[in-house]
Amino acid sequence: MGSNSVVSNRRMPEKMNCFDLSPNSNSDSEAEEVHVLAVDDSLVDRKVIERLLKISSCKVTAVDSGWRALKLLGLLDDEEEDKSSSSSSDGFEGLKVDLIITDYWMPGMTGYELLKKIKESSSFREIPVVIMSSENVMTRIDRCLEEGAEEFIVKPVKLSDVTRLRDYYMATREIRSAESGINVNKRKLQESFDVSTASSSPSSSSASPPSLFSSPAPCSPSSLDSPTRRPKMTSLDHILI
């Protein structure tokens, strides 16, 4: 079975800060499907990724460009500055998504540029962004991960890639939902945790951020299907460094 290189951003767990009121985490989200915004200019790729996501029980919105994606998210309005500075998405009609998966190379706005715009937005920067590319170029992968991409998948995307992503983001969303319910108390605990040394563990709860994200918990990326996470270096003709 062919496996695609999937490189994860090891810094990702640190970004899943339970203190952030992610616009997409709410108490109802546990029962809801993962809503994925898929961005790809290729008709074939859009069709395929849409099908893969639907088979994986995800809700899908598929668009053909980065501009359209930003527009749907509500990041292209004139009031963009005002909206992006607000702490939540309440009050404007931007699409609520749990995950964005985008092709790297697209005419007009690349997936990298889209990634940057999303990470620059205070409303949307917590949304995980996955980049897809038909080429395994290390400099490209590094650039995307440094900019905040959670994963880099080499096309063709397989069903196993999508179900793995879905499982991971479902798990992390549940954690965020669970933690947001005790947000205030956690903030106080975190403050005392920061002040004191790390050894004074505030609680034995597995929801404590340092222990959850530093240890290889079941939902952590490192434990999920590790063989496909190593960059595929076998197809040398695809490496264009």
Next chain:
Amino acid sequence: MDRKQLQYQVACMRKSLFDQGYLDEQFNQLEDLQDEANPNFVEEVVTLFYSDSSRFIHNIEQAMINKPNIDYGKLDDYMHQFKGSSSSFGAKKVKKECSQFRECCSAGNIEGCIKTFRQLKARACHFEEEAGNILSAGKTSWNR
């Protein structure tokens, strides 16, 4: 021709596309995504591949018309898109031609580009014809 003979013929045509190297295992993956609830998935993807291919071929041709002033970067970009689409579809031969074209592009080898492009068009047309025959022969959705 009765149904069984037709099915056999369609199966042979399909197998031939794999044997000739026009399709690879990625296409099998797409076939796996078809089910009773989505019986036309493969046919839809084939149709979209035609559309993608036509668009890319047109763009590339336009970019190559002014021979002395070729924008190799643009050509490469278009071919990159075509390669991506053919890779996701499982169009093995087309994908290979795309790679060769890009090599010619990076070398600034316009003659190589033209020659490769002609082959690419021929392969894309041939595939389109054969896949079209399969789809119309069966008058039903693509089946294994």
